[in-house]
Amino acid sequence: MDERIQTGVNDERGGGIQVIARAAKILNLLGRSAGGMSLGEIAQAVDLPRSTVQRIVGALEEQGMIRSEGAGGISLGAGLLRLVANAHVDRMTVVRPWLHKLSEAVQETVVFSRPTGIQLIVEDRIVADRELQVTPRLGQLDTPLYGTSAGRALLALDKDEDVKALFATESATKQKTSVSQRLLNQLVDIRKTGISSDHGELIEGITTTAVALDTVLGRFAISMPIPTFRFERARDTYIEELLRCKAGVFKEIGIVG
Structure with missing residues (x-):
């Protein structure tokens, strides 16, 4: 395989893993929050740029993993709860x-x-x-x-x-x-x-x-x-x-x- 193509594949894989890790970090953070959090609060807590957090939050919201109710109301969504309910893990x-x-x-x-x-x-x-x-x-x-x-x-x-x-x-x-x-x-x-x-x-x-x-x-x-x-x-x-x-x-x- 061409070295440039191989490098691109590795970068893509690494980037994908990084996005998943960041999304998981945000979900864990929201899971520990009794109420909603704002984008700024999330960004500060996970030590990421606000723009990066906004993109990840948007993607998670589209999948129902989180929900957003105003500026400070980002919290876990029903989609994540359904996944937990369907896991059948005791x-x-x-x-x-x-x-x-x-x-x-x-x-x-x-x-x-x-x-x-x-x-x-x-x-x-x-x-x-x-x-x-x-x-x-x-x-x-x-x-x-x-x-x-x-x-x-x-x-x-x-x-x-x-x-x-x-x-x-x-x-x-x-x-x-x-x-x-x-x-x-x-x-x-x-x-x-x-x-x-x-x-x-x-x-x-x-x-x-x-x-x-x-x-x-x-x-x-x-x-x-x-x-x-x-x-x-x-x-x-x-x-x-x-x-x-x-x-x-x-x-x-x-x-x-």
């Missing part, structure tokens, strides 16, 4: 391969759970084939969220005032619970490290380490209940693999802050 379809990958990497049981009110529901588990197995039961746990490492990881996704409000609301309608200063201190540490752990609190002799994710498919936690003697031997490896799993899932469906 969170387990996305997450289960990562659970298997994590379990295989550490040869330990991996648990998937989600919050419901102030309780935790274990929805899935990958049980490792070990001489000493940990097999958590499926379904709703009796222990409040703050009594489990996965639950505390989920609570740490919220601000302290929101955690207090959650338990205050639930206490008024169901059971008497309160938020202690000890819990709030634990949540501060979890927010710093991204890791929540308990050492035999839920099951004697078992250390459970968990991470939580806020995603477009809901909030959930991934945890590993490990016999404490095994956990202490390879603590850094377990945590490293758990964080690697979290990063992989987040890249696919995570909500950027």
